[in-house]
Amino acid sequence: MKRLIFLLWCMALLLAGCETNDSLLPDVDMNLKSAEMTTVPIKGELQSFVTESLNGIPVFGTLAGNISHLGKLISDKSTWYTISVELDEQTWTISWEMFGSVCSANGDFLKYTLSGSFSIPDNEISGQIDFDGGTGKFSQANGTAEFTGNADDPMNITAMYMQMEGEITNVGYSHSPENTMSDPNESIARSFMKAWDTHDINLLTSLFADEFIYTEVTTGRYYIDKNALALYANASIAGIPDTRFDVVSIVANERFASVEWIWKGTNTVGWPYMGIPATGNYFELPGASVMEIDNGKIIWNKDYWDWNTFMQLLGAIQ
Numbered sequence: 276m277k278r279l280i281f282l283l284w285c286m287a288l289l290l291a292g293c294e295t296n297d298s299l300l301p302d303v304d305m306n307l308k309s310a311e312m313t314t315v316p317i318k319g320e321l322q323s324f325v326t327e328s329l330n331g332i333p334v335f336g337t338l339a340g341n342i343s344h345l346g347k348l349i350s351d352k353s354t355w356y357t358i359s360v361e362l363d364e365q366t367w368t369i370s371w372e373m374f375g376s377v378c379s380a381n382g383d384f385l386k387y388t389l390s391g392s393f394s395i396p397d398n399e400i401s402g403q404i405d406f407d408g409g410t411g412k413f414s415q416a417n418g419t420a421e422f423t424g425n426a427d428d429p430m431n432i433t434a435m436y437m438q439m440e441g442e443i444t445n446v447g448y449s450h451s452p453e454n455t456m457s458d459p460n461e462s463i464a465r466s467f468m469k470a471w472d473t474h475d476i477n478l479l480t481s482l483f484a485d486e487f488i489y490t491e492v493t494t495g496r497y498y499i500d501k502n503a504l505a506l507y508a509n510a511s512i513a514g515i516p517d518t519r520f521d522v523v524s525i526v527a528n529e530r531f532a533s534v535e536w537i538w539k540g541t542n543t544v545g546w547p548y549m550g551i552p553a554t555g556n557y558f559e560l561p562g563a564s565v566m567e568i569d570n571g572k573i574i575w576n577k578d579y580w581d582w583n584t585f586m587q588l589l590g591a592i593q
Contacts, residue, residue, distance in 0.1 A: 317343050317406075317420055318440040323355065325433050327563065327579065329492060332360050333432055334579045335535060335563050338377055342439070344412075344446050346380035353377040354526055355389070356533035356565050367395040374531045376409065383411030386528045393426065400424040400435060406443055407528060418443030460568045464525050464532035467564065467573070472520040474512050476505045484572035493582050514551070515540035523561075533565045538580070542589045554590035 319342030325333040338353040355375035362369050374388040386409045391402020404420045406413075420441025427434040463482060470479035480501040483489070489504050490497040498504040512518045523535040538560040545553040562580030566573045586592040 314418070314442050314444045315344075315446060316440070317418060317443040319343055319345075319438075321348075321422075321424075321437045321439060323435040323437065324350075327561065327581075328432075329579050329581060333357060335533070338375075342377065342379075344379075344443065345377060345383075345385060349378040349380070349382070352384075354524065354535075356526060356531075356563065358531060358565060358567075369393040369395065374528060374533070375526050379411075379413075381411070383409060383413050385409040385413040385416060386526075388528065388531070389422075391422070393429075395429045398425045398429045400426065400437060404439060404441070412447045415445040416443055417445060458527075459571065460529065460532045461525055461527035463568055463571070463573065464527055464534050464564075464566065465522070467566070467576075468520055468522050468534055468536060471508070471518070474518065476508050479508055480505055482573050483576075484569065484574050487573060488575045490575070490577045492577050492579050493585075510546070514544050514546045515542060516544060517541050530569075531565065531567055533563060535561075535563045537561050545589070545591075551586075551589060551591050556588065556590040558585075558588035560585050560588055 319340055321338055321340040321342070323336060323338055325336040327334045327336070335354065335356045337350050338355060339348055339350040341347050353376070355373045358372040358374060360369060360371045370390075370392045372388070372390045374386075376384045376386045378384055385406055387404050387406050389402060389404045391400060393400045401421070401423045404422060406416055406418045406420070408414060409416060418441060420439045420443075422437045422439040424435055424437030426432045427436075466478065467482055469475070470482065483501065483504070486499075488497055488499050489507075491507075496507075498507055517540050519539045521537045521539060523537060525535075526533050538558075540558060542551075542554045542556045542558065545551045547553075560580055562578060564576055564578050566576040568574070583592070
């Protein structure tokens with residue numbers, strides 16, 4: 276009887292604890308988002324291959340190699356896009372920014388932004404990589420790494436070889452959403468391509484901030500007014516009335532987006548006032564657009580494509 280009374284008393288205590296929400300266990304933070312993750316080293320060897328260049332400047336390309344936490348990279352899914360390039364003509368040193376993502380052996384992506392310098396006389400590359408989110412086990416990852424290396428040919432770069440080492444946090448932390456800015460910026464980049472593909476000039480201009488710059492890097496022309504941008508877009512499409520744009524790939528982070536595309540059409544009208552007559556040639560021109568996005572609007576965009584290739588495809592030159 277005493278044992279039965281003791282058991283009933285214990286049960287009463289447990290029920291009372293449940294009714295009053297007073298836990299009999301020590302307080303434990305069950306929120307995985309607030310769990311502090313360990314900082315771990317990240318290092319590896321990379322080979323960067325240029326797949327498209329303009330006037331000797333690498334525009335976009337792919338990465339291969341091995342990086343800790345990622346394993347052997349899936350090269351055709353590990354990409355980079357040039358944001359800016361500057362040449363110091365006194366020291367023959369190139370400073371550049373690029374961004375993209377690397378694809379791990381299991382298909383998870385780690386996004387990054389890179390800033391570096393390249394001494395042409397010394398054939399030396401150095402700089403910093405900033406990691407910021409991704410997919411899967413890299414969804415909340417962030418960190419930095421320093422890198423050094425060299426190019427295959429300083430005067431005509433087609434490949435770069437680099438060693439990197441740094442620290443990264445939150446690897447394996449996939450219980451939270453991915454970077455919330457990446458998806459909206461990718462959506463803006465897709466809308467940008469949709470506007471060109473469907474000849475929707477109103478949509479195109481609506482994607483830009485009140486103050487912006489749209490640069491056609493190939494020709495050096497640029498536009499800072501929405502009316503001027505609309506005139507440019509209309510004139511481009513008027514020369515190739517069946518203009519279509521196919522998206523090859525899109526990479527975006529919280530600040531930048533880049534689209535690799537193929538412009539398809541038939542030169543049935545051309546631009547005679549520019550010395551480009553109609554030839555009836557069908558063409559497929561590869562190119563890329565890189566943009567910076569702030570508060571949901573594009574503040575600058577740069578289009579890259581090769582002029583000589585375009586003229587040959589149009590049949591304007593041999």
